[in-house]
Amino acid sequence: MQVFGKTQDNLWTLVAAPTIWGFHFLFSYFLAAYRCAPNDDIFNTIGGTRAAIAGVTAVCLLLILLIARRAWREWRADGGGYSNNQDTPEARERFLEFSTLLLAALSFAAVVFETLPVLVFWDCR
Amino acid sequence: MTRPGTIAAGLSGAVLTGCQGAQSAFDPAGVEAERVLTLFWIMLAGGTAIWIVVIGVSYYAARGKSGPYSDRSGIRLIVWGGCVFPAVVLAGLLWWGLTMMPELRRAADGPTIAVSAERFWWRVAYAVEGEPGVIRNLPRGGVPSANEIWIPLGKRTEILLSSPDVIHSFWVPPLAGKMDAIPGRVNRLVLEPTRPGVFNGACAEYCGTAHTYMGFRVVVVPEAEFEAYVASQALPAATTDGSGARLFVQNGCAACHTVRGTAADGDVGPDLTHVASRRTIAAGLLPTTVENFAAFIRSAEHIKPGVEMPAFGILPEEEITAIAQWLGKLE
């Protein structure tokens, strides 16, 4: 995937952002589950786990922003606008780019949601 | 209790008159139940408002408007109504829900009580040495009892939960939410009652035919009374001789039940050492009376379909009566 040049969108680029959400979600869940699994001292703090999740969150959000930025630029380059029902390759690109942008926005919000528990819970209780 | 909670309680009292049992989450008597009820009333109010607005807008869109709106205003509706508003509201609600949890799962400062959920009753042990967190098996020992759990007022009592057979769920709606009792795991639930009283509990996870009848009672008393209760439960049975006691052992009841101070030391069913001091028999099903003891011995299956205890209707009626009368004395 090029970030700054013009690329052809397809179904894979469309689902890239939610896939990153999926990775972030599974990473956070599995790491916390693994950390808390022995669970003999549930009031011990788990700072390392939280920091790791925070780090991954930052990377994921950055990647989603890059996807959004690419989609945004190319959508603008293809004329922007919400009208994408024409029978042209440009309309198809515009549609995919705009949908990618929307999915990136949703994925961004969802990753932020996923990060809230890390801010609230500091142990395995 | 917070202000919305007060209003809510008043509301529920007015609207739901006569519908409040000791098993209702609308009539909270514990810290967790109170906070969750407040959360519920606020979500209900917010949800109702959102529903009215959404349905109102749709009605207007389908029938009320004088002519079609522009696409631009339609997109604006999607962006604000479908994205921004829900995202903000949900984020706020999520934050509230999340921040409630560490507080509710704070460490206990009261006694630790082991509760083993078994088909279809609750084995209780007071004064066990508990430790927080998941261990594989419930701690052994302690003062045994069944189907009635006393806890001190104003303390955070830790209930350690497990099961030797299938998954059950421990639920006392007026005090707190539920927690599953899972074989091979020990879960903890903290109860922090805010007023004394007797509350009903139920098994909330389907566990077999008699699931419906797997109830219990929680009795909230001042701390001194709690200590005295546990001490009295630790004593051997009040009456250990007489025909009832003898027949109890002879007829095989002792194979499953323990009555401390007699030869009965079965470990399959509830400990009956102080059964008459408990409010109910058959796991919260019947009031404790001599007649009910007799009826249950005669045909447990008839009263509590699916129960594991066999019927003893083959025994002569006078033997059943003798056993029932003896059990009635075991305070």
Place this chain on the structure above:
Amino acid sequence: MTDTTDRTPTGPDQDDEAVRRAQEARLREVWAAPKGWRYWSAVNNTEVGIWYTALSFIFMLSAGVLALIVRAQLAVPENDLVTPDFYNQAFTLHGTAMMFLFAVPIFEAVAIILLPQLLGARDLPFPRLSAFGFWCFLIGGVFVMGSIFFGQAPSSGWFMYPPLTTEEEFTPGYGPDIWLLGLSFIEVASLAAAVELIVGTLKCRPPGMRLNLMPLYAWYVLVVAGMILFAFPPLIAGDILFELERLFDWPFFDPSRGGDPVLWQHLFWIFGHPEVYIVFLPAIALVAMIVPTFAQRPILGYSWIVLAAVGTGFISFGLWVHHMYTTGLPSISLGFFSAASEAVAIPTGVQIFVFIATLLTGRVIHSVPMLFVSGALANFVIGGLTGVMVALAPFDWQAHDTYFVVAHLHYVLIGGMLFPVAAGVYYYWPLVSGRKLSDRLGRIAFWMMFAGFNLAFLPMHYSGLAGMPRRVWTYPESLGVGTANMISSVGAFVFAAGILIIVWDVLRPRGNEPYAKRNPWNAGTLEWLVEMPGESWGVRSIPAVTSRYPIWEQPNFIDDVDNGRFYLSDAAEMKRETIITSVLDGKPLQCLRVPGPSFMPMIAAVFTGAMFIFATFHWWAATIVAMGLSTISIMVWLWRGTAVIPEKPEKDVGLGLKLPLYKSGPHSVGWWAMFIMMMGDATAFLGLVFGYYYFFTIHADFPPPSTVGPGVLWPTVAFGLFAVAWATAFGARLSNQAGRIGRARVLMAAGALVALAASAALLWGPYVTGLRPTAHVYPATVWVITIWTAAHGVAGSLMLGYCLARSLAGRMTPAHDIDIFNVALYWHFVGLTVIVTVGTLAYLPVLM
């Protein structure tokens, strides 16, 4: 094809009526359903789709009757209308049937009917696979539903939590086995449908239908079929573990031997939560077709719907633990799922607002379908709002497993699925029978259903929080929920009466009632090209599409289609044909010959079903025989019906376009089907591997120090042999392609033998180190993963043997190599499976 002028409908001979009549006669004959008893060998989407739909509705009505029994029992406190045992069977079967025999199959059924129509295709690419799916569904469904007449129905709730269900002492008899095996069989049918629908959506669109012009229904089908592909396999993995425990005492869920009952909950709900959206999204897809028609404008916010469908599809996989909030998991874990459960409400809200915005910007025509859509909206929003509530763990601790949740899930499923489906029935009925349903009866039915539904389920929110747990046979009067339950029961019967009115409307004799006019709702999408009554060919000619709503936006469209001025207006060779196009732009790539009527799918389904049913009753010899017969019948079916070499390389499909008749590799639909099926297969495998790592996580030492594993030697040998087998399969494909047929044949034969040796070596490892699967969960997990992989090796060996036979029989040549291409693809997946298997079982314990 980028030049749109190419598609101008032309064709001189199409103006000659005699030519057209002759074409129509040929098309009619080619696509006609078989007559007499052979009718049941039909595989065309119109027949199979209608059987599938009708059967789903029959199961729905049966499950509805069970619900009425449940409601009658609960109408008054301390009631004993039915025995507790029957009651438990009734609620279990009600939930099971509604989910597995109605909600999911009705999606597949409706999609099989509608998708080809919406895409202007003559049929889906694998009609026999659809037929196979239908027969599996029929056999499995009747088996599961029929069990209640023998008092043997499952009775532990539709999510079957072990150890209640896995231990003979708690659940004697066959109930859980019937549930498990019957439904595993139906899950296979669902996966078949998913493969069919994904390939159908991506490859069978009409020329010119780019991704941005696809009807919204097709987008939803694509997303939902993809979800099925990743959601059902974990349940199949769970089913395997479950049944191994129940039949052979392998202790996956038995804590006394290292197992954990919570593992089942994970595997079940990894399936079970996406399942809710698998049910909901296709119903919303119907709404997405209905709303634009009655707003008389294109949907406003097409991209937003795609966002919502895809976004929901993803996020719905991050919700499963919200069914497990009370299992005592750490708060931080619950928090992640709580967050995802709130986040998923955003795309759901977007869909609702897209519909409202479309209505707001259109001129709305009132009709029965729209009435049901508005009822759906009103009810579903309530379900969605209570969903937001129970997504918060602290509130769910109270509401979980109570009637509050019962109310919530029925608002979601009836509001989000049944009401839209009823709207769909009224909307699409003319497409099926050529006539509209009654407006008057529709309105009566709607209001009875709407009122009855709310009467039945609104009070349950109260009953639940007032202390009434789920799945109780009765309740004491002192609980104070008697009035609420009485209202619920009355409401349920009113609701049922409303449904009966629809049933009557559908079944009532029509006499000489005239057919509806063409495109009766004045809709814009391709499915309304259908004539009243419909012809078996679907569309007279396959149109070139240049817009989202061609009937509205492409001038003279219906007339051009009807007069055969587009593609494939003839069946000159008397073969069933449809057009395969490219994924992004709908460029025509191939003229696909689709197979016609055959009893083979039915026979294969009967043997496969027999295998599952015999296994339920532990008739092992019969099971093995049935397994053999089912394998043979599938082979015969494939041998005769797939990868048929055409009589000429290409044909003229009209408008001067020549398309090849045979394509292999990534250009063939078979390759796509194999790829998609193997994605599902790999997901099921990962479900099993998840089990291994799950036990690794929850146990302080796993593998237990006292046990030996499968060793390193034999797994390594197996690894080497599998590598050789993979290389021969791949080499055979390349040699065959290069025209070196002899070498290819030798490689195929060698590969088949090496694959068998590899499987044997893999099984030899745990056997020779004496791992007893009943002793502890560790050996059980090692064995199940080993057997899975070895079975794939054996299947791979069979496939190579099949290719060899095809080559020898002249059915596979260097130019016509679909078979070996697909088998080589299969072997790539086997290779990955082997790497994970050997790495996990043999090397990981050494490294740790």
